[in-house]
Amino acid sequence: MTSSSDVRDAVVADPAGTLLALDFDGTLAHIVDDPTLAFAHHDSVEALARLGSVLGQIAIITGRPVRQALALGGFEGLSGLGNLVIHGQYGAERWAAADGALTQPERPRAIVELAAMLPDWLDERGAHGVRLEDKGIAIAIHTRGIDPGVLDELAAPVARLAADLGLAVEPGRQVIELRAPGHDKGDSLRSIVADVRPRQVIFGGDDLGDLPAYDAVDEFRTHGGAGLLICSASEEQDALVARADLVLDGPDAVAEWLLALADDIAPA
Numbered sequence: 001m002t003s004s005s006d007v008r009d010a011v012v013a014d015p016a017g018t019l020l021a022l023d024f025d026g027t028l029a030h031i032v033d034d035p036t037l038a039f040a041h042h043d044s045v046e047a048l049a050r051l052g053s054v055l056g057q058i059a060i061i062t063g064r065p066v067r068q069a070l071a072l073g074g075f076e077g078l079s080g081l082g083n084l085v086i087h088g089q090y091g092a093e094r095w096a097a098a099d100g101a102l103t104q105p106e107r108p109r110a111i112v113e114l115a116a117m118l119p120d121w122l123d124e125r126g127a128h129g130v131r132l133e134d135k136g137i138a139i140a141i142h143t144r145g146i147d148p149g150v151l152d153e154l155a156a157p158v159a160r161l162a163a164d165l166g167l168a169v170e171p172g173r174q175v176i177e178l179r180a181p182g183h184d185k186g187d188s189l190r191s192i193v194a195d196v197r198p199r200q201v202i203f204g205g206d207d208l209g210d211l212p213a214y215d216a217v218d219e220f221r222t223h224g225g226a227g228l229l230i231c232s233a234s235e236e237q238d239a240l241v242a243r244a245d246l247v248l249d250g251p252d253a254v255a256e257w258l259l260a261l262a263d264d265i266a267p268a
Helices: 004-013 042-051 066-073 109-124 149-165 185-196 208-222 250-265
Strands: 018-022 057-061 084-088 093-096 131-134 138-142 168-172 175-179 200-205 226-232 246-248
Touching (some): 004 200, 004 226, 018 185, 042 250, 057 185, 066 084, 066 093, 109 131, 109 138, 109 149, 109 175, 149 168, 149 175, 185 200, 185 208, 200 208, 208 226, 226 250, 246 250
Parallel strands (some): 018 057, 057 084, 200 226, 226 246
Antiparallel strands (some): 084 093, 131 138
């Protein structure tokens, strides 16, 4: 396990050589019952705006569509974040503040088929009260706020359905997402590293979908780079805790850590 203080010292000494990449939900924003109301923590946004003027690159890598992340974070046009990039839907969508260009794929045929059949499919299995979130190129089944056993009961049949349609399954905190295969957060992080060639990489996440990005940071370290893995911890998910170099108590603590880093290298 890497010493978080050593990497932090390296970042303070060489901010321009640093890539800071973060997940959105559960890391920059609290998990809430209604995902359309999961706004980024105000202090995190403030810290990122300050850090953006000195760090080599800031990235958000999220399962959300880019436009949702922009709206809930208030990042677009924010002073200090001219170097921000957002990889949405696990990297299938990409946006850069530098030119405002958004790259996004067409809606997969399998997702069109899934959207048409899923409400009846869930009803037939007694999965009442679940909420469907159509992301265009993915569909998420949310079970937060209802019987917690519903998610476990759905796991196996959803996996079979996804296999039949040629889709990937992305489990999360009280959610199962079905999406086209071929993208994960590790691939996204590797592509950003290849573009900016940082000497230090920080990645922070909170859920199973962030593990591929953890793998990418570990690979970066094996090639001589300095890497820091941050876990935004919760009672719902502990899979990242054992692998993290720094465990923080949810988005509030993440915001506090980011502000402290900004105080050290980009005083207000």
